[in-house]
Amino acid sequence: MQRLILAAILSCASLNAHADEQVRSVTPFKGINVHGPVSLTVEAGKAYSLKVIGDPRFIDRVTSEVVNGELRLHMKDSSRNSIESSDRIVVTLPELQTFRGEGAGVMRLNKLRGERLDVNYRGAGRLAIDGEVRELRLRAQGVGEVDTKDLVTQEADVSFEGIGSVSVHAKDKLNAKVQGMGNLTYYGNPRIVNKSVSGIGSVVAVK
Structure with a gap:
């Protein structure tokens, strides 16, 4: 032993x-x-x-x-x-204002604070973000997972193309566009929701 x-x-x-x-x-x-x-x-x-x-x-x-x-x-x-x-x-x-990520790894952005965050992500990995910003602009492509449900925002503008999954948290306004087979899930019960789906993807609210 x-x-x-x-x-x-x-x-x-x-x-x-x-x-x-x-x-x-x-x-x-x-x-x-x-x-x-x-x-x-x-x-x-x-x-x-x-x-x-x-x-x-x-x-x-x-x-x-x-x-x-x-x-x-x-x-x-x-x-x-x-x-x-x-x-x-x-x-x-x-303070982080812009993030561009491409690849197959695991990327974590922790405890972010600020007025606006612009994110562009393409890949087959996982991106997770938490914190609080007033405005989020997210562009995602690929087969990966983008998890921003713990990033509390007032307004979120999201465009997603692929077969992966995206989650966001918006309190006031959400613009969501999905192309392909991907799924977009949103939290925060936003007052205004504008959504567009092209393909067999989905935009779903979670209470």
């Missing part, structure tokens, strides 16, 4: 030894553009920071630069579609 426990400890230590962390310097930005199969977490905070965590080969593949107020995160070898569970990118900034 002791040998098994020791083997397990050594195995975990070996795995952790390969999970490096690289802190990269960044100039201020209000937008994020990420492309590739990555696990991304964005947190609201007082300072700007960027951490790339995981296998050294993954860290080397991640390119990052700030251009015109937008943090751009890309992968050097876009043909590689798999990542290890420990490979991830963590970004912190005071």
